[in-house]
Amino acid sequence: MGFSYLVMRTSKQNNSFFPRSAQLIHLPVVAAVSAVVALIALSVSAQTPKATSKLKEETTTTTAAKAEPLSGAQLWTMNCSRCHMARNPGEFTAAQWRTIIRHMRIRANLPASQVKELQKYLEAGAGK
């Protein structure tokens, strides 16, 4: 059972997705696409504080609270669920969490400042 209707046909039949004449521009194309995606993402993230600033007059205290660093619980949700279902703090002991969080810090390239907050949160709720 084929699915040729899904296949994107190009002028290059044998070697690669792009025609040979286009192969030399792979690098700049990828860089350009990445830059565009980065700009879009940055603009999305930049819009968030603008949205909160609109509410500033009404909820000054709320806006101030949002400017605070993320809690360990928020970082746990933000980082762990990117790659897998987040593990409940009670699933490991505090000593095990210290080891696992170091493993994840290195594997997922997590910033040290975030790791410290994560570690506090996980150890506080660690199993016995």
Next chain:
Amino acid sequence: MNRTILPILAAIALLVPCRLDAQDAAASPAQDTVTPPPSDYVSRAEYDKLKAEHETMKKELDALKDAVRQMANGTAPAVPSGTPPAAEAPSAAKQVVSTTTSQPAATSGEAETSSTELSGPLATHDFSIVGDAEVQFGKISRQHGAFMLADFAPIFLFRGGDKILFEAGFDFILQNNAPGGSGYTTTVNLSFATLDYIINDYVTFVGGNMLLPLGTYSERSAGWLNKFPDAPLPRAVLPGNGVGVQLRGAIPIGERGASVTYSAFVDNGVSSVDGTANADQLDLGGNVGLTSDGRFANLHGGAGWGGRVAAFLPWKPTYDVEIGVSGMSSPWDNRARRQYSALIADWAVHVGPYIEVKGEYMNTWVGTDNAGAIDPDGWWIQAGYKLGGLKLNVPYLDKLELVGRYDTVDDGLGSRTERGTFGAVYYVTNTLWLEGDYEFTNNHGPNRLPDDSLLFQVSYGF
């Protein structure tokens, strides 16, 4: 009658003065203090209130003593292991509550303090095992259906002090000996083994057999983390790991969780099966260890080098974008005259806890003696939607995630394969998954990959 009344009257006459004296004695303070009572005076109501509070505290103290005693005996009830919903980030209050599931009477501040105290001093070193295991059933077109995989993949972690981590991952797999022999062999592969040293908040040294940071699949999507029973096809044009050293780290951007990450490595590079630079001899998994005659296996003496730079941009928990660019370059033949180069772009988007889209594009350039420069390449994209997002509140549907993937690879030697995969993941728990997929495969050229397949897999992460 008078005889009886007289003694009574006499008794009353004697008793009344005494009674009045007593009343005077009792009443005198009050009479003396028509003014307000002194500040140390405690009313009956206040006394009762204090007594009730004392009784409550006594009960709480007894409960805490029991908890400590149980933990000392190793009989403390386990903290519930169910995964809290990741729909929204728990508030600070929820964070504290979740730390004290065994101490319901404690207030938030007390809970945090007591939990830390009860956990006791933490060891400066620790040995832990995590990892995953999979069982797979497959039916490939024109083949018999079979249980085709039993994989046990533990990761051994040893934490030493504040700076060091040693980690090693293995794959235990059954390998049938047919057609060359009978029975089966248990193969053990060392997936990675590295000694990691945290230099500072921004730099970590990694040395050993490393998972290479080319895209994100090898490091963060394989095995239990993969929502499909098999890897994307184009990963075959990249080396999964290499022996060498690496510096990596992350720099936080602002206070909202964003960061820029980097990895830079030097390793032995890729190799050639027979030492030549003929196009079909490229060996992406070679060039490690010692040969059987005791020589270093580095065929060409040249080094491979590469790295990855990425940005992680969340705008709130579970809403984020990650994009990365990575690459590597290495000589690969015995004369180190031919070069292997790779360039990879990866991306992942999460829109709430229910929607995930991610993928990679990779292109490689391989100089050869017999085919000129070839460029094996490919890309894949996958998406998943958790039906819990529909808020149907149907027990089984809420644990189901629909997944789809499209991947294509061109080997640079005249063969190209496209594949579409559709399936579902059922989350029995946060670590036990059931996966089922159907793969539509379309081959072009002489080097065909397996045809359409129906795959089921049980995955468990521990």
